[in-house]
Amino acid sequence: MEETEAPEPFARLSTWIPNEAPPEGQRAALLRLAAAMRKITEGLMDMDAPEADLIAAAEASERFAEHLEATRTGRRSWGFGETSPSGDTRALFDHSPLLGMANPVAPPLKLWVEGDAVAGTAVFGKQYEGPPGHVHGGLVAAAFDEALGMVQAMTGQPGMTGTLTVRYRRPTPLHIEVRFRARVERVDGRKIFASGTLHAGETLCAEAEGVFIMTDYGRFRVEPDRPAGKG
Amino acid sequence: MEETEAPEPFARLSTWIPNEAPPEGQRAALLRLAAAMRKITEGLMDMDAPEADLIAAAEASERFAEHLEATRTGRRSWGFGETSPSGDTRALFDHSPLLGMANPVAPPLKLWVEGDAVAGTAVFGKQYEGPPGHVHGGLVAAAFDEALGMVQAMTGQPGMTGTLTVRYRRPTPLHIEVRFRARVERVDGRKIFASGTLHAGETLCAEAEGVFIMTDYGRFRVEPDRPAGKG
Helix, strand or coil, rough: CCCCCCHHHHHHHHHCCCCCCCHHHHHHHHHHHHHHHHHHHHHHCCCCCCHHHHHHHHHHHHHHHHHHHHCCCCCCCCCCCCCCCCCCCCCCCCCCCCCCCCCCCCCCEEEEEEEEEEEEEEEHHHEEEEECCCHHHHHHHHHHHHHHHHHHHHCCCCCEEEEEEEECCCCECCCCEEEEEECCCCCCCEEEEEEEEEEEEEEEEEEEEEEECCCHHCCCCCCCCCCCCCC | CCCCCHHHHHHHHCCCCCCCCCCCHHHHHHHHHHHHHHHHHHHHCCCCCCCCHHHHHHHHHHHHHHHHHHHCCCCCCCCCCCCCCCCCCCCCCCCCCCCCCCCCCCCCCCEEEECCCCEEECCCCCHHECCCCEEEEEHHHHHHHHHHHHHHHHCCEEEEEEEHHHHHHCCECCCEEEEEEEEEEEEEECEEEEEEEEEEEEEEEEEEEEEECCCCCCHHHCCCCCCCCCC
């Protein structure tokens, strides 16, 4: 992607952008841990491990959670939780619940810019199942919100989702790579109209429309949203 | 909730309903592990643990994921991934990506029946963040899909989501209990129209409408959707 300066509307956002990326080694370890937790999560959807093994894993996990809590910094996360407000496709999205490589709840969805569109892929594991063998419709909607949110941010006037409409055409299969595509249809005053599709192979699984409203992100407070850790 | 017989349209669904609930001890351990993994996940959103600790946790997690994989049964999960197709509010939803107490990616959302409506609550942690301090809009949409899906199933003619529309009124805060409410507006042929609201305190954060299409769930295959484990 192009290394251009962020346009003027994002000036205030710079307060959210950390001056330094996380340490490479620590970040790499974090991403490895998140990937392993995704595997455990999918494994838990169908397993017959003995109770004692699950208890041992739970105890170890509880101890590690406490350890993490003690290292809490209270500063803003690296990067952004979602693409829409960043206005900068160079930003790290490690923590997004959809894109976040460092977030075990993220599939993760992968999105990138192709010309004036956003393209993306995801492989949804069994932890995202709704109808048997297929992706939960709610997760399809969530992924569309992210894809449309990214493409509307490319207008240089990023907004928050005003209305999201998803039309489900066919059930979306688990375990195979499915493809998202999103584009901006038009901009009308403070409203940005975006649309998107989701395909599995040649099958159109779902379509979406989003109306985004240009937002003054300065109204979001930038101080820590929870007390700092005890460590 | 009432212990009535499932109505006729659900007869075919009985093939998905296991004859026995999971062992109480194993299930309790599973839920405890899932809860601990949620804590780790939220902890990972803001931490400064040393690289070595993260690597050790990743290695332990990778080993445990392999162990789980070796115990894979290949049979259908207990319960359903989402409420819509179950047609039975007694079903276990341990594995739902929204409701699932056994699914670490689930917040979890809690839903219950109140008269002819569905009510629910959730506390979204930092792993669901979109705009700073607030819930990612995609997760709001996902939760609505689940709440509307449950209320439309109460008609006795459960359907799959045809169209979901979410209107975002105010950003939804993280870390506090937010409240969902859903009801059926009308049934028209094979279409069920449902609506819902999301409040934080007195603030209306979002509204949703869903059109559900009565579905022959028999078209979903009931055999395992992945090869059985090697264990």
